[in-house]
Amino acid sequence: MQTEGRAPIGSSGANRARRLFIIFSVSIFALDLITKNWALSYLQYRQPVKVIGDFLQLTFATNPGAAFNLIGDSTLILSSLKLCVVAFILYFIGKVTNGPWAIALGLLLGGVLGNLVDRAFRPPGPWRGEVIDWIELPNWPVFNVADSAIVVSALLMSLLAIRNIEPFKKVI
Numbered sequence: 001m002q003t004e005g006r007a008p009i010g011s012s013g014a015n016r017a018r019r020l021f022i023i024f025s026v027s028i029f030a031l032d033l034i035t036k037n038w039a040l041s042y043l044q045y046r047q048p049v050k051v052i053g054d055f056l057q058l059t060f061a062t063n064p065g066a067a068f069n070l071i072g073d074s075t076l077i078l079s080s081l082k083l084c085v086v087a088f089i090l091y092f093i094g095k096v097t098n099g100p101w102a103i104a105l106g107l108l109l110g111g112v113l114g115n116l117v118d119r120a121f122r123p124p125g126p127w128r129g130e131v132i133d134w135i136e137l138p139n140w141p142v143f144n145v146a147d148s149a150i151v152v153s154a155l156l157m158s159l160l161a162i163r164n165i166e167p168f169k170k171v172i
Helices: 013-042 075-095 099-121 145-162
Strands: 049-052 056-063 131-136
Touching: 013 056, 013 075, 013 099, 013 131, 013 145, 075 099, 099 131, 099 145, 131 145
Parallel strands: none
Antiparallel strands: 049 056, 056 131
16 A cells, blocks of 8 residues: 555666666667768768867768777777676666666667667678767867767766765665
């Protein structure tokens, strides 16, 4: 029996966290896929498009390595690591009850999946594909929406950890 004034049976921080996680991961993944396909259609074989002078340009680039073109030609290793990250996030999200942690994990999953899909399906071949990058800032490597989401996720998780905010409620 439900006591008056209390939350409905079945609703909890975990359900809210899962909804936030799904919203953020699906939104980032979709936005990344849409913008990469747009960049492939609109920016490839063109000169950079200046949006804010030399500060922000739209430039088509591909990346066979990790972030900042590190570890070039290691696509299979990078894809394997990303699959491990995806598995860990999907396992861990079931325990998360904190909204900001769910958002951070959603951003991370959406970004990782966005770049993983490039590795799996883009040229030069399956699981050897190059990630499409298209946002350019001065003195910074060209990046994409997925990269941005991963960085924001890392910053948010760091802030939550520094503030000692737990991802789940501890059962005593």
